[in-house]
Amino acid sequence: MRVRFVLSEMSIGLRRNLSMVLAVVLTAAISLSLLAAALVLSKQIQTMKDYWFDRIQVSVFLTKAVTDPERNAIRDELIQLPQVEHVYYESQSQAFARFKEQFKDVPSLVKNTPETALPESYRVKLKDPKKYEIVASAVQHMPGVDQVQGKSKPLEQFFRFLGYGQKIALAVALVALAAAVLLIFNTVRLAAFSRRRETGIMRLVGASDLYIQAPFILEGALAGFLGSLLAVGGLVLTKAFIIDRGIHGMFGNVVNYVSWGAVASIIPIILLTGVLLASITSAVTLQRYLRV
Amino acid sequence: MIRFQGVTKLYPNSARPALEDASVEIEKGEFVFLVGQSGSGKSTFLRLVLKEEKPTKGQIWVAGKELSRLSHWKIPALRRQIGTVFQDFRLLPNKTVHENVAFALEVIGKPRHTIAKVVPEVLDLVGLAGKEDRMPDELSGGEQQRVAIARAFVNRPMILIADEPTGNLDPSTSVGIMRLLDRINRTGTTVVMATHDSHIVDSMRRRVIELEHGHVTRDQSRGVYGYAR
Numbered sequence: 001m002r003v004r005f006v007l008s009e010m011s012i013g014l015r016r017n018l019s020m021v022l023a024v025v026l027t028a029a030i031s032l033s034l035l036a037a038a039l040v041l042s043k044q045i046q047t048m049k050d051y052w053f054d055r056i057q058v059s060v061f062l063t064k065a066v067t068d069p070e071r072n073a074i075r076d077e078l079i080q081l082p083q084v085e086h087v088y089y090e091s092q093s094q095a096f097a098r099f100k101e102q103f104k105d106v107p108s109l110v111k112n113t114p115e116t117a118l119p120e121s122y123r124v125k126l127k128d129p130k131k132y133e134i135v136a137s138a139v140q141h142m143p144g145v146d147q148v149q150g151k152s153k154p155l156e157q158f159f160r161f162l163g164y165g166q167k168i169a170l171a172v173a174l175v176a177l178a179a180a181v182l183l184i185f186n187t188v189r190l191a192a193f194s195r196r197r198e199t200g201i202m203r204l205v206g207a208s209d210l211y212i213q214a215p216f217i218l219e220g221a222l223a224g225f226l227g228s229l230l231a232v233g234g235l236v237l238t239k240a241f242i243i244d245r246g247i248h249g250m251f252g253n254v255v256n257y258v259s260w261g262a263v264a265s266i267i268p269i270i271l272l273t274g275v276l277l278a279s280i281t282s283a284v285t286l287q288r289y290l291r292v
Numbered sequence: 293m294i295r296f297q298g299v300t301k302l303y304p305n306s307a308r309p310a311l312e313d314a315s316v317e318i319e320k321g322e323f324v325f326l327v328g329q330s331g332s333g334k335s336t337f338l339r340l341v342l343k344e345e346k347p348t349k350g351q352i353w354v355a356g357k358e359l360s361r362l363s364h365w366k367i368p369a370l371r372r373q374i375g376t377v378f379q380d381f382r383l384l385p386n387k388t389v390h391e392n393v394a395f396a397l398e399v400i401g402k403p404r405h406t407i408a409k410v411v412p413e414v415l416d417l418v419g420l421a422g423k424e425d426r427m428p429d430e431l432s433g434g435e436q437q438r439v440a441i442a443r444a445f446v447n448r449p450m451i452l453i454a455d456e457p458t459g460n461l462d463p464s465t466s467v468g469i470m471r472l473l474d475r476i477n478r479t480g481t482t483v484v485m486a487t488h489d490s491h492i493v494d495s496m497r498r499r500v501i502e503l504e505h506g507h508v509t510r511d512q513s514r515g516v517y518g519y520a521r
Contacts, residue, residue, distance in 0.1 A: 005398045198395075201382060204342075205447070206372035207399035209365070 009198075009215035013191050014222070020187040021223050027183050028227025028278065029234075031176030032270050036235045038169035039269065043262040045162050047102075053151075053159075056088065058124040058135050063146040066120070070144030077139055078124055083131040088123040092116065119146060180227070181281050184220055188285040191216055199290060213290060217282045224278025228271045235270065239263045293451060293482045294318040294341060299350035301336050301506075309348070310336040312506040318484065320450070323477045325493050326486040327517055328503035334486040337503065338453050341484070342374060343367050355450055372400060375444030375452040375481075379459035381436045383428040389415065389439050390424040396443045410446055418442040418472055434465035438472065445476055452476060454485040458492060466492060490517035 095118040132150045301311040311333040418438040458466035500515030
């Protein structure tokens with residue numbers, strides 16, 4: 001394989017097809033940006049929900065002075081309630097471990113919180129989430145119970161709202177990706193057509209499929225890669241300026257924001273999606289329009 | 293070198309076979325004219341040799357290989373043993389003479405130093421020494437066909453297929469092309485040439501295979517174009 005030859009064929013193709021290639025780059029950039037937005041939103045939701053959010057409906061926090069008999073009595077009371085499906089117990093050290101995990105990106109908060117600040121608790125999963133009141137009233141006044149907490153309605157609505165945003169971004173991303181695929185399909189077909197003289201001769205003198213198709217596939221892959229680079233650039237700028245400076249600057253530390261680590265984990269997904277989508281589309285197109 | 297055994301080719305959407313029950317054997321080093329009117333099956337014959345088409349019936353051997361048993365990915369290797377020349381030259385207009393010939397070697401992955409050595413040799417052989425840097429549109433038709441022959445022969449194929457190579461050329465230029473093909477044949481390359489040109493066939497006195505409506509109607513060593521002329 002003569003790399004230099006394939007690369008020069010590719011660059012000839014790129015120059016000949018510049019406007020179409022630019023269209024592919026931009027469409028890929030837009031669709032991948034939307035995909036990135038959907039992924040960032042889902043990471044953000046994950047970051048804000050604590051471990052128990054989707055697992056239980058009622059939390060029974062115990063006082064610091066709770067005794068062993070009191071603790072057992074509360075558990076027995078919860079277990080015998082017909083509305084209860086399952087009761088989890090969370091000790092202080094478990095609670096602290098989850099707290100550290102959730103706020104690992106805010107080390108100052110973790111450092112200033114002693115392990116004893118977090119209460120032990122029973123986390124209760126209900127058969128019917130609406131029956132919260134019955135469970136709450138059953139244990140609320142038992143000795144050793146500090147506080148009974150249901151799910152926060154506003155918080156739940158907020159998460160649902162973010163969830164919708166994420167789904168919409170994902171749906172638009174899919175439509176835009178479909179547009180990008182069609183555009184790549186057309187671009188490669190045009191490229192194959194405009195170079196049919198060369199490819200015809202290549203076939204005739206016995207060039208392998210790989211040799212004939214590699215420049216076209218690389219062309220598609222490069223366009224996809226440039227598009228995904230633009231999308232990644234947008235993602236990094238969004239994290240740096242809109243999330244960190246904009247929202248964080250305006251509202252401060254009210255919630256935990258999506259971390260650089262989470263953003264970094266999205267970047268390879270975007271790059272890979274862009275490159276693979278473009279090269280696979282190119283290869284499939286060539287199977288149809290560049291038969292040997 | 294080339295053997296057709298009971299070969300029939302029926303194109304889809306066509307009532308009459310382009311080639312019917314054709315059996316032909318061409319030995320290594322032969323020079324064969326394929327004659328016949330348009331639509332007699334000459335082009336189909338050549339396309340079958342290149343495995344650009346598959347026969348509907350029958351078997352074809354080229355360079356010792358039975359083509360129906362040749363897997364898809366081995367077709368390039370087959371075509372590297374066959375040089376091809378066409379009536380319309382098929383040169384790349386944006387490449388020089390040298391680049392056009394080198395292209396055929398580049399795309400099969402030949403190393404740069406080999407290309408630098410063999411391209412001038414073959415250009416010298418076809419009589420184009422000194423015109424390496426011309427563009428195809430600066431050349432006469434005969435010279436363009438010489439470039440095409442150089443490209444077909446640069447990889448030293450065992451077989452050279454020429455489909456009406458003199459079809460676009462005037463008679464005196466055609467003679468030069470025929471001399472060149474003859475010289476290539478004398479190096480041991482099997483040459484199969486489809487042609488309409490009765491003067492050339494009559495003057496060369498080589499083996500003639502005549503096709504008519506897809507049938508082999510004549511196979512004559514040292515033949516002429518047609519009896520009735």
